Amino acid sequence: MKKLQIKELTKSIVKHDEFSEENLKWVFENFSRKELKLFKCLLLKEIKNNNVTVSFTGKLNDENKTKINAMFPNRQILFKCNDKNIFGGLRFEYNDFILDYSISGILKKILNNIRERI
Numbered sequence: 876m877k878k879l880q881i882k883e884l885t886k887s888i889v890k891h892d893e894f895s896e897e898n899l900k901w902v903f904e905n906f907s908r909k910e911l912k913l914f915k916c917l918l919l920k921e922i923k924n925n926n927v928t929v930s931f932t933g934k935l936n937d938e939n940k941t942k943i944n945a946m947f948p949n950r951q952i953l954f955k956c957n958d959k960n961i962f963g964g965l966r967f968e969y970n971d972f973i974l975d976y977s978i979s980g981i982l983k984k985i986l987n988n989i990r991e992r993i
Contacts, residue, residue, distance in 0.1 A: 878913060885917040889925045892951075926951045928968040930958040930977075 888894045906914060927947045929935075935943075935954065944952055947969065958966070964977035975981075 881910060881914050882917050885914065885921045888918065889921045924970050926953055926969075928953045928955055930955040930961055930966040930968070932957055932961050932963060 902914065903911070927943075927950050929943055929952060931954075933956070935956065940952075940954070950969075960979060961977040962979050964980070966977045966980060967974040975983075
């Protein structure tokens with residue numbers, strides 16, 4: 876199977892959020908070792924590209940959850956509450972981007988800025 880076909884397969888799996896044991900068995904029977912490694916890497920990347928992780932402490936009301944869902948249309952939103960690394964605020968992880976609007980994230984930025992100026 877060619878790289879492009881494997882990539883399309885991974886996109887389809889993530890888009891439809893479905894991959895049966897029968898399909899998995901077919902992949903293991905028909906893919907070479909090299910193709911399996913590529914499949915794994917592309918599948919993990921596609922899952923990461925499709926998900927947004929929102930970390931926070933405390934509770935997030937339905938209105939705020941609706942706003943966050945609107946910010947990332949067609950993406951799976953994973954809400955991670957009571958993150959011990961966050962004192963308040965929100966932290967978004969999307970693809971390779973991190974948008975840190977937490978108090979701890981802001982404090983780290985301030986401290987790094989001070990260290991750079993000393």
